Amino acid sequence: MDELKDKAAQNSSMLAALSKAVQFNAEEVKDCKAKVNEMESQFSLIQKENAELKERVKEQDRYKMRWCLKFKGLPEKKDENIRMDTIQLFKQIIPDMDLQRLEDAVDIVHRVGKREEFRSRPVVVLFARRLVKEELWRRTKDSPVCRERGVRFSEMMPLEDREARKKLWPQVEKARREGKRAYYRGPHAFIEGKKIG
Structure with a gap:
């Protein structure tokens, strides 16, 4: 009988310890669930912010590219002054525009892409004055100079x-x-x- 009483007491204390452990685990699980819920709501906020930031970056890219034109067909020469060659081409397309105004309007000019032996790379122009860029873009559509020289203009835009x-x-x-x-x-x-x- 005494032995049974001892075993019952041991079992009782083991059950009490197990009960405490189960209660502790239940509290931990409850805590974890609360943290997971909080992280899920933060994650959805971060996803929303990320989507908004991507859209803002795209809009900034679009805006920046509105100040640029790209064109193909200008023969590539060794040691060329691409900025001056481009301004001279623009002067032929818009003969009534003052050369100084064109020089002031054209900010950066460079060729893009890998150099190839029998092919001229496209040229990208960043304008400092958007009105000049828009006027040039409008005039290139019906320009006899562009047709004769085989020069084709296009707008810059994100992929x-x-x-x-x-x-x-x-x-x-x-x-x-x-x-x-x-x-x-x-x-x-x-x-x-x-x-x-």
Whole structure:
């Protein structure tokens, strides 16, 4: 009997210890759940902030690129002064604009891409005056100088915008063939003033 009483007392103290351990674990699990919930809400806030920051960076890229033009077709020469060659080309495209105004408007000019032996690299121009850039961009579309010299201008835009435009191009092309007014604004396409895609 005494032996049974001892075993019962031992079992009772073991059960009490197990009960404390289970209670402690339950508290820990409750704590962990609260921390996980807090981290999940912080994670969703961080995801939202990250998406907003990415969009702001894209907008800044778009804005910065509105000050640039890219063109192809200017023959590449050894030891060239690409800035002066570019300004001379612009002067031919806009003959009524003062040369000094053009020189002041053109900030940075450089070629992009890897040098190849029988191919001229494209040229990127960063303008200090956006009005001059817009005027030049407008005039290049019907410029006989561009046609004669085989120079093609394009706007600078982020890769995502170029990809978005590429996807919408078949619809824009079809609309133009049908005589509808179709154009791009940023990454978006518009047909007869309605945004598509």
